[in-house]
Amino acid sequence: MTANNINLLDEFRSSSLSPALLQSLLQKLLSHPKIFNGFNDILKLPSVQATLAKLDDSKRAVLVKTVELFAYGTIKEYYELKEKEEVWTLNETQLEKLRMLSVVSIARHQIDSFHSKAGGDVEMSDNASKIKKNTKKKKKNAEMMLSIPYSRLASELHIPDNGETYNETTHMRQLEDLLIQCIYSNVIAAKLDQSSKSLRIEPHVALMHEPVGGGGSSSSSTGSKKDGVSVGVYGSVLSRDLDTSTPESTHVEVARMISTLQQFLKQSNSLLSTLEHSSKVSSADRKEDELRWKEVQKVIEDGPSKLREAASAGGGGGGGMAMGMGMMGIGGDNNACGAEAM
Numbered sequence: 001m002t003a004n005n006i007n008l009l010d011e012f013r014s015s016s017l018s019p020a021l022l023q024s025l026l027q028k029l030l031s032h033p034k035i036f037n038g039f040n041d042i043l044k045l046p047s048v049q050a051t052l053a054k055l056d057d058s059k060r061a062v063l064v065k066t067v068e069l070f071a072y073g074t075i076k077e078y079y080e081l082k083e084k085e086e087v088w089t090l091n092e093t094q095l096e097k098l099r100m101l102s103v104v105s106i107a108r109h110q111i112d113s114f115h116s117k118a119g120g121d122v123e124m125s126d127n128a129s130k131i132k133k134n135t136k137k138k139k140k141n142a143e144m145m146l147s148i149p150y151s152r153l154a155s156e157l158h159i160p161d162n163g164e165t166y167n168e169t170t171h172m173r174q175l176e177d178l179l180i181q182c183i184y185s186n187v188i189a190a191k192l193d194q195s196s197k198s199l200r201i202e203p204h205v206a207l208m209h210e211p212v213g214g215g216g217s218s219s220s221s222t223g224s225k226k227d228g229v230s231v232g233v234y235g236s237v238l239s240r241d242l243d244t245s246t247p248e249s250t251h252v253e254v255a256r257m258i259s260t261l262q263q264f265l266k267q268s269n270s271l272l273s274t275l276e277h278s279s280k281v282s283s284a285d286r287k288e289d290e291l292r293w294k295e296v297q298k299v300i301e302d303g304p305s306k307l308r309e310a311a312s313a314g315g316g317g318g319g320g321m322a323m324g325m326g327m328m329g330i331g332g333d334n335n336a337c338g339a340e341a342m
Contacts, residue, residue, distance in 0.1 A: 013047050022051045031093045039071040040241040071241035074102040075158050099157050100182050104238045106156055107188055147198040189236030
């Protein structure tokens with residue numbers, strides 16, 4: 001967190017915080033280009049709570065509802081509340097920021113849907129042929145589930161915001177500029193797929209890759225899988241504030257957290273299994289290498305004695321053999337006698 005961010009947040013803790021100053025600071029907070037969560041924490045500060053108590057009920061409700069929009073709301077909810085005059089009128093910078101946060105909520109909903117449909121324990125398998133057979137189909141289905149069409153995003157984000165129907169030729173550039181801003185601001189890890197006109201959410205960690213070659217049961221053909229398809233941890237989106245405004249919303253948030261933790265536990269166990277399996281394979285390979293090297297060393301050590309035994313068994317005859325042995329320096333006495341006779 002930069003010094004400017006800290007200074008802005010410290011101002012909310014001031015004992016001299018007045019309603020006018022609070023509203024001014026909140027305008028800065030909602031426009032800040034690098035603060036995307038923690039809005040609920042601001043409202044819970046004692047100094048802010050004391051200042052809110054000085055406002056009349058209607059003004060306090062409008063202020064709180066506006067901040068809650070940035071905490072866990074969407075741009076669609078903003079336009080609904082704006083018609084009822086239940087929130088502040090946002091400027092262009094604030095509208096863009098709320099749209100970016102709305103992209104996070106849409107992506108999170110898509111990810112949660114993917115996890116619920118792909119639920120179940122992640123298992124290990126050495127069946128490389130089955131993995132190779134099903135991977136392409138499963139991968140395509142997963143990409144479809146983790147891709148959000150531009151048309152849906154435009155509808156959810158109110159692009160265009162003048163009531164016109166979304167048109168790719170006219171409005172796609174505005175939508176893509178917003179999505180690019182989301183990616184470069186690190187609120188979501190995704191790619192723009194212009195061929196399918198969709199936003200493709202990127203997996204955070206891939207625990208298994210498709211085996212190359214597809215043969216044998218080597219360590220490269222094993223890993224965490226669900227029905228023969230590699231499983232990734234799809235979680236590369238910004239964490240927004242928890243909606244605990246009502247018992248119902250609190251229950252939903254807690255259920256989502258439990259589901260996320262269960263998914264994390266399954267992926268962690270799967271990764272642990274993969275590492276343990278790789279460790280066993282490496283250990284077995286190392287033992288095989290050690291045995292092979294011992295055999296090589298034994299052959300090297302026994303080589304000279306075997307050569308002497310072969311020379312001794314051959315005696316002085318066998319022309320070519322004797323010549324070869326003489327060139328190797330073996331049977332030196334016979335060679336010396338031959339030289340004297342000549």
